[in-house]
Amino acid sequence: MPEQAHEITLVVNGTLRRAEVPGRRLLSDCLRHDLGLTGTHVGCEHGVCGCCTVLLDGEPVRSCLTFAVTVDGREITTVEGLADGERMSPVQRAFAECHGLQCGFCTPGFLCTVTALLRENPAPTEEEVLEGISGNLCRCTGYQNIVKAVHRAAEIMAEES
Template sequence: MSTPVPISLVVNGEAHDLVVPPRKLLSDVLREDLNLTGTHVGCEHGVCGACTILIDGRPARACLTYAVQLEGHELTTIEAVAEGDTLSPLQQALHEEHGLQCGFCTAGIVMTFEAYLRENPAPSEAEVRDVLSGNLCRCTGYQNIVTAVLKAAEAMRGGRGA
């Protein structure tokens, strides 16, 4: 039972052939097998949002998914958000607005809002707070994160590569 199985995973546009036990969480496969340690692991039961990544462009908890389930899907992690040294508008806004302190939760927040701002490019503050409720941050008190997301949304609306 549960012998390791071969799988092929596409992460950030790159295909990887792996052999993993079916019960191995996607979060652990990303970190341990693929060395993509930007995805953080907090609660491991879907509450904290730290491990949020994108499955086919939609945000999901990596800790509630098994890597074996994701053959044939496109995964995106925090490592693919910046282009070289150029931060995404959302990352840049978080930097400018001091939207993080220790940074543990930040990857999950970035992945959540990279997807959300594509779906809703002009969110209200209430909408941003509703979505942000899925990501726990113990440092900032959230105010600067909300400011940063709204600023990023404006920058992204204002023009490409803001």
């Protein structure tokens, strides 16, 4: 028997999007496969790696632990929505400048996490940066340049504000 579908409306990266999803559809799958926003990645599907992190009403959440139907009507920002048109956000530019990514698979999750972190705390200490990104796994970089990138992003944001 076909599954019952639910119509949901999401504001994704500032655009109103509609989707018909079964109750069990994960937000990560909805974003990736129903809305075609494949920048959000899925690394473990059990909420540990943080690759799937998106901003839900501005707060970082694990989209792989969220059912799409539960966020009906909410605002979501994915990695595709971080840049200002063609100009990358300070966080994105800092990651490029500091070599804060290698394979790039965990990167969208880090970018969303760090974007929220710096909005809350525009000038974090070393400890606060480590704490802030300690829910995201990266298997390539050893984190050193990610930490550097977070500080650099804070610097760019301060310069540009």
